[in-house]
Amino acid sequence: MKKFLVLGILFALPITAYLFFASGKNNFARLPVLTENVKDVTGFETNSDSLVSFKDHINVVAFFGSDLENIKGNTFNLDQKILEKYYGFNDFQFVIVLPKEARTETDEYVEEFKKITESSKWKIVYASQENIKEVFKSFKTPHKLDESGHTPYVFIVDKEANLRGRDDDEDYGKLYGYDSRDVAELSNKMNDDVKVILAEYRLALKRNKANRN
Template sequence: MKKFFVITVLFALPLVAYLFFASGVNNFARLPVLNSEIQPLEEFESIEGDTVSFENHITILGFPGSKPMDYLTNAYHLAEKIYDPYSEFKDFHFVSVVPEGNEEEIEKLKKELSTVIGLKKWKFVTASEEEVKQLFESLGSNLELSEDLSTPNVFIIDKDAKLRGRKDDEDVGKLYGYDTNSIAVLNNKMNDDVKVILAEYRLELKKYNEKRKK
């Protein structure tokens, strides 16, 4: 009986553990949608001359403000912790929205960033102050822009132009944006959430490919 009990435990525990974690993955595999009505980007002007859109892209959206060089440390944090590990994923890009008239500062910021990363997937767009405010307000977050129209927080926008985040973050409740001042937030929260949304789309692509084969 003792041998039977030991053998049962040895086989049963791994199975129970697997089922537990598998159910957890199924339950938490999708990053929650926090807002489905975000202003489109198409009317904004890209200083690189590219068409920039939320549609069909996973976008990390940021607001460096009218003094982009003051955002350099935050940009470095993002470059190291998020951009560099994930920039090679298809349809993944960064978009930074800056008020018009600050193009020289943007070029300085780009020059500094280009010493540590390639900027192919990091787009800078300009717009009027009012348009920048409207885009930010359309996110429907509980955050605010500073007087220079900047925020240290960046936002995850999915391929359907929906804001993603956390509904029950242990620290702030609803987590709309990720504070680039905090290495801990980028390492532990944003990094995990970017992994989740990328895995979500990989799973959808896998299912689509399997259906096509049938």
Template structure:
């Protein structure tokens, strides 16, 4: 009797485990879509939102904001996910920026991380305004044309964030000067969206 019981457990356990994980794929929490049809970067050469998971920022002419935004992002977000080739940082920057200062900051940042998936795009302020307004958030650009808030745009050009955040209700963007917000919220949300795409890829491969 014990032999049959052991054999039954050994037979049923893999089936139960498979059903558990299979259902987990379908019930996996997804990062909410807050806005769709973010316009493509028509003014940027070789940098697009489509088919990339993008952290989008608006640097403004004040390159190093209080709190050292770029370096915070590198330490708390980018370094953890740098291995993903379809994960990129895109910063839109007014053409009036001090280019020497920008190059200095990029050089310092490049000493800490490979900048091949960081894109700093110089463009007229009108283009920056258009992209920022398309996000349809309650935030506004600062006087220097930038913002401390950064945003997650998925591979289909949809803005992702939280619709039930305990502090804000709807969380459209993440304050890059707030290390706690980057560590406790944004990092988790990037993990979710990357896992979402990995699971979708596995499912597609399994279906084939």
């Protein structure tokens, strides 16, 4: 019996490991860089006293415009399907880029939303429409902002301020952003890709520690 038990464990472990690592589309490889050196938001006003920057953070970046209904709907989907899983990572942040005229209503909404989620961890930056367009243009995506500065697509920006995404997506070819209106796309593609980039940086950190030792 002991012999069969040992053989069973030896057989099961490799299969379990394979299923775990194969469960993601990118298999924990590097998430492709689609655009290098996007424009940072360091000069923008913020909803706190602290400076907000893409650098040294893994960022989910959203341009949700001045229409409060768009802001509410998009952030709710994103928070429930993606963000709440990763708030515990110190180097992870959610950056919402909004026009200055949206500030009063947005502050009130964020305070209200704190009752059901950790919206205190959202990093909100405010700027003129012109400056917002400059940042968005630097992403070099096929998506467009509407007149209010809104797009439903959200983006992954790494610690070096590079836009990450997919270069071989089965539906789009290159996947620059994730549709925050589409719960299935958030739950599957975006969630998978956030896992990939977090795993990538965790592995790099472990390697650096090992090399120092």
